Amino acid sequence: MKRILLVDNGSLRPQATLNLRRLAGALAQATGEPVEAASLLHSHKIPAEQLEGEKAVTLGPLAERLAAEGVTELVIVPFFFGPSQALTRYLPERLAEVQAEYPRLSIRVAAPLVDTLAELDLRLARLLADNVRQVMEQAGGLERPTVVLVDHGSPIPEVAAVRNYVAGQLGALLSEEAGCVTFASMERREGDEYRFNEPLLADLLASRALAGREVILAMLFLSPGRHAGEGGDIAEICEQAMAASPGLTVTTTRLVGEHDGILEILASRVTQGLSGQSLLVELPAMGKAT
Numbered sequence: 001m002k003r004i005l006l007v008d009n010g011s012l013r014p015q016a017t018l019n020l021r022r023l024a025g026a027l028a029q030a031t032g033e034p035v036e037a038a039s040l041l042h043s044h045k046i047p048a049e050q051l052e053g054e055k056a057v058t059l060g061p062l063a064e065r066l067a068a069e070g071v072t073e074l075v076i077v078p079f080f081f082g083p084s085q086a087l088t089r090y091l092p093e094r095l096a097e098v099q100a101e102y103p104r105l106s107i108r109v110a111a112p113l114v115d116t117l118a119e120l121d122l123r124l125a126r127l128l129a130d131n132v133r134q135v136m137e138q139a140g141g142l143e144r145p146t147v148v149l150v151d152h153g154s155p156i157p158e159v160a161a162v163r164n165y166v167a168g169q170l171g172a173l174l175s176e177e178a179g180c181v182t183f184a185s186m187e188r189r190e191g192d193e194y195r196f197n198e199p200l201l202a203d204l205l206a207s208r209a210l211a212g213r214e215v216i217l218a219m220l221f222l223s224p225g226r227h228a229g230e231g232g233d234i235a236e237i238c239e240q241a242m243a244a245s246p247g248l249t250v251t252t253t254r255l256v257g258e259h260d261g262i263l264e265i266l267a268s269r270v271t272q273g274l275s276g277q278s279l280l281v282e283l284p285a286m287g288k289a290t
Contacts, residue, residue: 009036012043045098074107081166085156111272128220215250
């Protein structure tokens with residue numbers, strides 16, 4: 001018996017869990033396969049009354065419960081942009097603990113939303129371009145604005161490389177509509193070894209190069225939270241930048257996880273996970289239960 005889980009990193013903001021549940025339901029409808037939503041961390045701390053009366057679940061306890069109920073195959077679809085340590089380190093370690101108790105359980109983890117080693121895939125970039133064009137239309141037709149693809153920032157070079165990779169695709173798609181397409185991170189860790197996250201968004205918006213420009217932030221974020229949600233860190237950075245630089249206008253797009261096109265990518269990851277193709281992590285069953 002198998003189960004499919006749509007898994008994000010987790011947030012203390014209820015909007016993130018509600019969005020993950022919404023997508024899990026839509027993904028189940030699109031694929032014809034039951035899909036459950038779970039987070040790696042954090043979300044179980046949200047009061048149930050903020051989640052329509054249903055407590056959020058984290059992956060470890062859910063995997064244990066499903067294995068105890070007789071599930072022998074878990075297919076995990078990551079709601080992540082790239083191969084973060086949460087996927088490549090924490091998730092396998094946590095699920096190995098579950099397998100130690102339930103050795104008949106096999107686990108397949110599909111690739112994240114962007115797989116830079118796979119065949120060229122423009123779906124995420126097209127989704128981001130749609131979001132940018134929507135802002136342009138709502139603003140009455142901005143003429144060649146500056147577009148900044150902004151992500152959270154990561155201590156893992158491979159994740160930052162995903163941002164740069166998608167920024168290149170986005171630049172090609174918007175070549176005749178935007179004056180410039182570049183990228184930035186919301187934050188980074190201290191130390192020269194993390195300079196690959198630069199430029200930081202606050203520094204870029206404060207630069208003379210962007211003074212007086214109309215800027216659209218293409219939000220490389222999946223769900224509302226304390227960073228990308230209403231009144232979050234990104235909004236605060238933008239407000240401070242515009243206050244310090246009269247004439248600068250910064251508008252944010254909707255989030256990636258709020259665009260219906262994300263379902264097509266997730267559905268393909270379900271297919272890959274079920275077939276065992278292009279997996280990020282595979283933990284075969286260790287044997288029969290004793």
